[in-house]
Amino acid sequence: MIVKRQPLNWAERLYLPAVWNGFKITFRHLLRRKVTMQYPEERWVVPEGYRGAPYLVRDQDGNTKCVSCQLCEFVCPPKAIKITPPGPEGVPADRLNAEKMPREFEINMLRCIFCGFCQEVCPEEAIFLMRDWSHVGSNRAEMIYNKEKLLTLGGMHQDKIQKWKHKLEEAKAQDMFPVKQ
Amino acid sequence: MSEAATAKVFKPAPPVDRITVKVDGQVVVVPKLSPDWQGKLVPTTMIQACEAAGVTIPHYCYHPQLPVAGNCRMCLVEFGTPALGPDRKPVTNPDGSAVINKSPRPAIACATPVSPGMEIYANTPGVKAMRQGVLEFLLINHPLDCPICDQAGECKLQEYSVEYGQSATRFVEAKVHKPKAVDLGPRIMLDDERCILCTRCIRFTRDFVGDDALGIVNRGSYNTIATYPGHKFDNNYTLNTVDLCPVGALTSKDFRFEMRVWFLRETKSVCPSCGTGCNLLIGSRENRIYRYTPRDNPAVNGPWMCDAGRLDYKWIARDDRLKDARGSRPEVRTWRDVLAELAGRLRPATAGSVAIVASARLTNEELYLIRKLAQRLGAATDTIPHLGDGDRLLVNADKNPNTAGARLLGISAKPAGANLNDFAAGIRDGLIKTLIVFREDVTRFGLGADLLGRLDTLVASNVLPNETTKLAHFVLPGCAPAEKRGSFTNIHGRVQRITKAVEPPGDARPEWEFLGELLELITDRRAPATIEGLFNQMAGEVPAFHGLRWAALGDSGVTMPLEPGK
Ligand code: SF4
Ligand code: FES
Numbered sequence: 114m115i116v117k118r119q120p121l122n123w124a125e126r127l128y129l130p131a132v133w134n135g136f137k138i139t140f141r142h143l144l145r146r147k148v149t150m151q152y153p154e155e156r157w158v159v160p161e162g163y164r165g166a167p168y169l170v171r172d173q174d175g176n177t178k179c180v181s182c183q184l185c186e187f188v189c190p191p192k193a194i195k196i197t198p199p200g201p202e203g204v205p206a207d208r209l210n211a212e213k214m215p216r217e218f219e220i221n222m223l224r225c226i227f228c229g230f231c232q233e234v235c236p237e238e239a240i241f242l243m244r245d246w247s248h249v250g251s252n253r254a255e256m257i258y259n260k261e262k263l264l265t266l267g268g269m270h271q272d273k274i275q276k277w278k279h280k281l282e283e284a285k286a287q288d289m290f291p292v293k294q
Numbered sequence: 295m296s297e298a299a300t301a302k303v304f305k306p307a308p309p310v311d312r313i314t315v316k317v318d319g320q321v322v323v324v325p326k327l328s329p330d331w332q333g334k335l336v337p338t339t340m341i342q343a344c345e346a347a348g349v350t351i352p353h354y355c356y357h358p359q360l361p362v363a364g365n366c367r368m369c370l371v372e373f374g375t376p377a378l379g380p381d382r383k384p385v386t387n388p389d390g391s392a393v394i395n396k397s398p399r400p401a402i403a404c405a406t407p408v409s410p411g412m413e414i415y416a417n418t419p420g421v422k423a424m425r426q427g428v429l430e431f432l433l434i435n436h437p438l439d440c441p442i443c444d445q446a447g448e449c450k451l452q453e454y455s456v457e458y459g460q461s462a463t464r465f466v467e468a469k470v471h472k473p474k475a476v477d478l479g480p481r482i483m484l485d486d487e488r489c490i491l492c493t494r495c496i497r498f499t500r501d502f503v504g505d506d507a508l509g510i511v512n513r514g515s516y517n518t519i520a521t522y523p524g525h526k527f528d529n530n531y532t533l534n535t536v537d538l539c540p541v542g543a544l545t546s547k548d549f550r551f552e553m554r555v556w557f558l559r560e561t562k563s564v565c566p567s568c569g570t571g572c573n574l575l576i577g578s579r580e581n582r583i584y585r586y587t588p589r590d591n592p593a594v595n596g597p598w599m600c601d602a603g604r605l606d607y608k609w610i611a612r613d614d615r616l617k618d619a620r621g622s623r624p625e626v627r628t629w630r631d632v633l634a635e636l637a638g639r640l641r642p643a644t645a646g647s648v649a650i651v652a653s654a655r656l657t658n659e660e661l662y663l664i665r666k667l668a669q670r671l672g673a674a675t676d677t678i679p680h681l682g683d684g685d686r687l688l689v690n691a692d693k694n695p696n697t698a699g700a701r702l703l704g705i706s707a708k709p710a711g712a713n714l715n716d717f718a719a720g721i722r723d724g725l726i727k728t729l730i731v732f733r734e735d736v737t738r739f740g741l742g743a744d745l746l747g748r749l750d751t752l753v754a755s756n757v758l759p760n761e762t763t764k765l766a767h768f769v770l771p772g773c774a775p776a777e778k779r780g781s782f783t784n785i786h787g788r789v790q791r792i793t794k795a796v797e798p799p800g801d802a803r804p805e806w807e808f809l810g811e812l813l814e815l816i817t818d819r820r821a822p823a824t825i826e827g828l829f830n831q832m833a834g835e836v837p838a839f840h841g842l843r844w845a846a847l848g849d850s851g852v853t854m855p856l857e858p859g860k
Contacts, residue, residue: 182441183554198392212444212475213551236441280437284471 132288159244164227166245167220168267170238172267172275176207177264178239181215183230185240193224194231208277222248238272275278307711313338315479316413317347324408331359331501337407339412341369344403346426349416352425353541355492356404361501364405366432366492368454370401370424372396376411384411400424425458433463435470435515436541437487445542447555450492467758470515479507479527481547481601482535486518489543495535496520503687505529518852530689533601537587548605549585553577558584560794564782566655567603568682569692571784574599576607576776576795578755579850583607583776583796591850594788600689602837607776609758610796616759616771617800622751629801636768637815639751640728643730645672649717649726652677652705653733654694656805657780658791658839659825661696661703662832663731663809668705670817676713677706677735690785695775699783702838714740721745729753732805733772735760771802772811778804779825781847783854789842790851837860 125132131189159165172178186194197217199206206214229242245266250256258266308534322342327335339362344351354366374396377385378497383391394413396410400421403414415421430517432451440446472486491510496519500506507527511520521527536546558577565572565586572595577585585608588599621632640648648671668675682690700706709714716764718740720726728751729741737743738761746752746765754766763769775782777798783789798804806828810821826844833839 180442181551182446183557184441187554187556197552199551201547201552203551207774210474211442280471283468287471289471289473 120152139159159246161243163244163246164229164242166248166266167216167229167231167240167242167263168223168245168258169240169263170267170270172263172272173269175269175279177214178237178270178272179215179218179235179244180206180211180213180237180239181218182213182236184234184236188230188234190228190230191224191226193221193226195219195221203283209282210281211277215260218263219257219258220263222250223253224258237276238270241267241270243267298576302366307628312450313408313410313412315408315411317349318414318416320349322347330593331357340371340373340401340403340406340408340412343408344371344414344416349409351416352450352458353401353404354490355494357494357538359502359598360403360497362495363493363497364402364652366417366490367402367428368425369403370421370428372400372415372418372420372817374413374415374859375409381418385473388575392745417563422458425454426460426740429459432490433459435472435487436490436505437469437474437485439829443485443488443542443857444545444550444555445488445539449542472518478521478544479532481605482527482532482546483547484519485543485545488541489517489539490541491517493520494538494540494541494821498538499529499531500534502853503529503531508535508641510780511677521744530600530602531598531687534588534598537597541669544832546585548648553579554596558763559795560587561776561793562589562785563792564695564790564793564851565599565603565606565777566695566792567578567693567781568605568684569690569694569697569785570595570688571695571782571788571851572599572603573790574604574689576793578776578795581796583610589849591796593850593853594784595688598688599762600687602629602689608622610774610776612758614759614777615799615802616763617802618769619771620766620769622767628810629803629808632768632770633812633815636753637812640812640818641673642729643671646674647722647726648728648730649713650675650730651714651717651732651736652700654697654700655775656696656700656708657775657778658696658699658703658783658789659780659828659832660805660809661700661705662733662836663806663813663821665705666812666821667809667816670813673730674713674716675705675707676717677710678714678736678739680711690784694783696782698785698787699781699789702783702856703832704834709738715789717741721748724748727751731755731762731766733757735762737761737765757802769804770802771798772805773798773802777802778806780804780806781829781844783853786853787856788851788853789847791844791847791849 140270168180181198183196186196196215199213199216203216206212231240270274312323315325316324322343324346328338328342330336330849332817341356342352351369353369355363369500375395377393377395379385387393392411474485474487476484478484495509499508507521508519510517510519535544548631557579560575560577563574563576565574573591574586574588577582577591586604588595591598619629621635626632626635650664650668650673652661652675654677680692680693681691729749730753732755743765752766754763755769755770755772756763757772757774775792776795779794781789781791814820822831829844834840842852846852
């Protein structure tokens with residue numbers, strides 16, 4: 114289809130109405146609230162519920178909550194998570210009766226798509242998508258966060274249930290220490 | 295189990311009485327008697343009839359290869375039998391169909407024999423409610439620690455809970471706690487809280503293995519699996535209880551917390567640790583082998599395998615594996631150059647100046663190529679027997695997986711190893727100038743370093759380094775059975791396939807690949823480039839293989855008569 118170009122009428126050829134309309138828009142924005150941020154001096158505070166980087170958390174007693182069940186590794190669509198389970202001779206878990214704790218836990222933040230499946234699938238409430246949205250590194254290796262870094266960034270999670278502590282107390286009340294070490 | 299046992303099962307076949315029953319409205323005809331776990335004929339049970347009708351009955355304690363215990367009640371079904379009139383004749387409806395008296399009480403399908411005309415109802419609301427009830431009771435004291443349980447993903451408690459259970463618990467009291475991480479024996483860890491007391495493990499070790507090591511102690515909710523005080527659960531079949539245990543109570547110490555089972559890729563293969571050739575699954579992930587588990591094959595191993603064979607995979611991942619092909623000079627390092635140099639040395643060799651020590655750890659196809667090589671070079675061949683302890687269950691005293699194959703292909707002397715003395719003498723007298731050794735350390739079998747030093751050419755192909763590979767002029771790194779395809783012939787003449795599960799390290803290659811190339815360089819004739827082609831060519835050429843085809847082997851193999859004509 115060929116669109117015929119219409120000849121400009123005399124008002125259009127004058128250009129002044131167009132210039133005036135342009136100035137109107139400029140003035141309107143001059144008086145409005147500023148929206149541009151001076152990043153990185155100014156930083157955006159994201160709303161509650163924003164899906165930022167996934168980090169590991171400790172409970173209020175300082176225990177690593179992750180038990181290395183590897184469900185997040187399984188569910189992760191871009192395969193960003195890599196967990197090394199403790200194996201038979203791994204370090205004992207922080208909570209002895211939880212028996213397991215990852216030997217290593219790596220998230221490749223370059224692969225992560227911040228979908229939140231890991232948080233959703235975690236049966237231990239050990240991983241949460243936090244509000245961090247700025248991930249900077251000067252090479253690829255730096256963007257693979259290890260267990261230590263993830264735990265430091267994740268901080269403490271106020272666990273209301275404390276399943277393992279509860280189990281331990283229940284077992285002790287029955288004179289049964291659950292795991293012989 | 296052995297050939298003999300299977301034969302026992304099927305011998306009294308001819309006079310089969312058959313019974314017609316209905317499962318969920320579907321008519322099935324089943325034999326009146328079926329073999330039990332020992333192969334004895336006993337009345338066919340409802341669970342077998344349902345199986346024949348394609349209806350799955352959930353069960354925990356029942357296992358076709360163990361005595362029936364009937365203690366878990368998971369298999370409860372409703373049923374009815376034909377009503378009989380005062381004259382003991384079946385009463386019929388006006389339309390001619392039999393009147394069925396529905397039993398007021400359910401019955402356990404695993405232990406109740408079927409009778410003629412019986413109707414089994416496996417999916418009624420009543421049956422569903424019973425399954426839900428049984429599961430609810432089983433879960434009352436169960437710790438629900440699936441996130442840390444190695445069984446998660448292959449746990450019958452998980453599976454049935456999803457299929458037949460309820461989503462919420464009504465139990466508000468404290469659960470009974472029992473010992474966790476109990477050291478039952480050198481290879482088994484027990485979590486008593488998870489146990490559902492099905493007694494499969496007890497029956498297996500008592501009745502199949504004949505080692506009455508396990509039992510239940512304490513009463514009621516405090517029931518606990520235990521060994522006899524002061525004793526360990528330690529026989530060569532303990533790890534089968536890990537597969538048998540429907541929950542995560544019995545776990546393997548070797549596999550403990552190593553990997554979640556749903557990540558494992560399962561490759562069908564055959565155990566290379568003895569002449570029995572138990573069928574197995576190689577569980578691997580990202581080029582690492584995590585475990586072997588038995589694969590059911592009634593003609594060889596049933597659903598079991600021995601602990602020694604199951605744990606014999608660690609050497610495959612050893613760091614000191616042979617990774618580089620090596621020629622006589624340091625600059626000859628690529629496969630192409632090494633094979634070209636070797637072919638150059640072998641081509642002019644006179645008949646009788648070359649000896650080959652092959653190995654019954656190689657596959658049929660590889661031994662066939664060695665046979666061709668030996669024929670071309672006029673070389674004498676032999677293998678070295680490796681004998682150990684056998685038992686009356688699965689383990690064979692012959693520790694080579696392919697002794698029969700080496701014999702059928704004419705690689706072994708009669709008896710195997712008889713030629714080694716001649717080889718030693720030949721080297722001493724300077725008649726043998728070239729020795730080719732596969733998968734053996736001949737320095738431990740009478741061909742010491744001094745003798746090997748007299749050779750013009752020593753070629754060693756192996757997987758791990760040893761004295762022979764250290765002395766060799768040519769090193770050809772090969773593959774573990776889990777790293778290549780091929781077939782083994784077990785001690786009873788059953789030809790079974792092995793399949794590749796992981797990649798070999800470095801430059802190591804399957805022996806059949808480089809043997810084929812070497813043969814081509816020497817004879818100018820191309821060997822088949824696929825394992826299928828190679829097998830079919832071998833079976834066509836070697837009469838002992840009766841013209842078998844690779845495709846006919848299937849996953850469970852084919853038994854050949856070992857002595858032709860017998
Ligand atoms: S340990 Fe496992 S196999 Fe043994 S009784 Fe308990 S649930 Fe059954
Ligand atoms: S399977 Fe029948 S009672 Fe357990």
